[in-house]
Amino acid sequence: MSNVRWKSPFPYTLAFNLFKQHIEEINRSYWAFVPTANTIKALAKKNLVNDDADPKSFFLIPDEEDRRIAPTYGEWKNDFSEYINYSRLNIIMMLSSCFETYLRTVVSLAFESKPGVIIDCKDAVDGAELLKKDITYGDVMDKSYRFTDAIDEVCRGEWNKRFSSFQKYFGVLPTELLALSKDLDELRLTRNNIGHYLGRKKNEYEAPIDFEPVETIKVAHNRILRYFKIIYLAAKLVDDYLQKNIIGSYDIIKRYFIAISRGEIIKDKINSDAYQLKKMVGHHDLKILGKSYYNELVTFCETNYVESETDCIFTRNRCVQEINRRLRDNGISLLLDGRNVPFDSISFKILLKRDNLYTDSKFSKRAIDNRHQIQYLHSSALIEYVTKKLELNAKTIMNDLK
Structure with missing residues (x-):
């Protein structure tokens, strides 16, 4: 490794x-x-x-x-x-x-x-x-x-x-x-x-x-x-x-984490992170490599990636994508006025503000992004909290968050 x-x-x-x-x-x-x-x-x-x-x-x-x-x-x-x-x-x-x-x-x-x-x-x-x-x-x-x-x-x-x-x-x-x-x-x-x-x-x-x-x-x-x-x-x-x-490979490792934080790589049962990284790199005039390198690199990146469920390292987009993935895997559909809808970024922000999750250090951490704008990073504990709340209130919560 x-x-x-x-x-x-x-x-x-x-x-x-x-x-x-x-x-x-x-x-x-x-x-x-x-x-x-x-x-x-x-x-x-x-x-x-x-x-x-x-x-x-x-x-x-x-x-x-x-x-x-x-x-x-x-x-x-x-x-x-x-x-x-x-x-x-x-x-x-x-x-x-x-x-x-x-x-x-x-x-x-x-x-x-x-x-x-x-x-x-x-x-x-x-x-x-x-x-x-x-x-x-x-x-x-x-x-x-x-x-x-x-x-x-x-x-x-x-x-x-x-x-x-x-x-x-x-x-x-x-x-x-x-x-x-x-x-x-x-x-x-x-x-x-x-x-x-x-x-x-x-x-x-x-x-x-x-x-x-x-x-x-x-x-x-x-x-x-x-x-x-x-x-x-x-x-x-x-x-x-x-x-x-x-x-060494630090630049590729850094680009991988940036891709995750931007939502360019999402958790997908069919297309692994390694496959998505390989596809991304292959589009940018670099040497074509087999899947072994990318599998090993992603394994290296994911080893001790999150030391604690309260480590705040995920952007809002990454959280929303992961929450939707978990809902799909668990067979949960969210309803808005009787229609199936995905969980979106606006609803995510409203829910966090309503439940005071932006101020709880277990869930959120204030940061400054590349454009000097304030953003928040979030923990896997927050992803779990929001997913559970959506599952328990799947038929009504999206109307509550309008």
């Missing part, structure tokens, strides 16, 4: 899987632009024979917008070159954002997986065991989340400093990754100049008080291609190292 936790059968983490899709999206967008720009320039040169030519004689533009286009072909060429450069600057922003989003995600998974790295005791605690007991353990938006400062230390500032912090927590990095420090810092500084100084250099444009704007940073096509390669290589090297040494 330990192998399924620490040895992931997938070639990369879920964080990298998402990163790969984002960078492919940016790449396709860029390569939709490149040949289009080249074609426009070639056709314009062919049809507008000299720099004094009127671009409105060639380009399609509504009459009311005529004044917005340059009066001569020569001026239009300069404007279009500037536009191409701005487009490349924006691509750099997107690439940097894509990489930084991936980095924060995978580093957060690493800290959650082996929280002992914070105190230089890497294998002291298995974070998956903490996640089993409290789904908010892995919620980066929860106010009790404990790794924010350490994540910032690894994911902010100059890359020499980042790599130093990375190795302090996670061990010695591959030399191939460390060798990218200079290139990654160049990208970071370029991104900052674009984001904070309108595509100018900080030392030229931090607080401008000139009569004319200075020239924007010029970015060649080959520089964009180099950044694509650097970012992809850096992310792949980080992912290979952290998945093998720190994360």
Whole structure:
């Protein structure tokens, strides 16, 4: 069972899987632009024979917008070159954002997986065991989340400093990754100049008080291609190292519990949790695996998942689904105005409020969700309480809860 936790059968983490899709999206967008720009320039040169030519004689533009286009072909060429450069600057922003989003995600998974790295005791605690007991353990938006400062230390500032912090927590990095420090810092500084100084250099444009704007940073096509390669290589090297040494299958385990809490996986006599997880993962561009891995993973997740029937770990949706499943299994139908109806979330909230179950710590616990909204988590004891009450009053209770 330990192998399924620490040895992931997938070639990369879920964080990298998402990163790969984002960078492919940016790449396709860029390569939709490149040949289009080249074609426009070639056709314009062919049809507008000299720099004094009127671009409105060639380009399609509504009459009311005529004044917005340059009066001569020569001026239009300069404007279009500037536009191409701005487009490349924006691509750099997107690439940097894509990489930084991936980095924060995978580093957060690493800290959650082996929280002992914070105190230089890497294998002291298995974070998956903490996640089993409290789904908010892995919620980066929860106010009790404990790794924010350490994540910032690894994911902010100059890359020499980042790599130093990375190795302090996670061990010695591959030399191939460390060798990218200079290139990654160049990208970071370029991104900052674009984001904070309108595509100018900080030392030229931090607080401008000139009569004319200075020239924007010029970015060649080959520089964009180099950044694509650097970012992809850096992310792949980080992912290979952290998945093998720190994360294991923690990302899949976390996604399983999130799926349960969202009601994406429901208790089903025909389709097991393992089958539903396998189907979910298989839809997202990951390696296809047999049912053995998923069976072992779900068994690992369910072992000591709930230590006590009063552990509050289930969302409202999960409770409602489980209550309806139990009612079906017990052959109980709820009636509303003489019609069979399922138990729903609104009725669940009304019942809990009416019976003061939100304030009883055996049944409910107040929490903050990913959108900073107040929500409540509930225990298996509450599920049992509500199911019994519905069974005893199946013919009348839904009318009472209207």
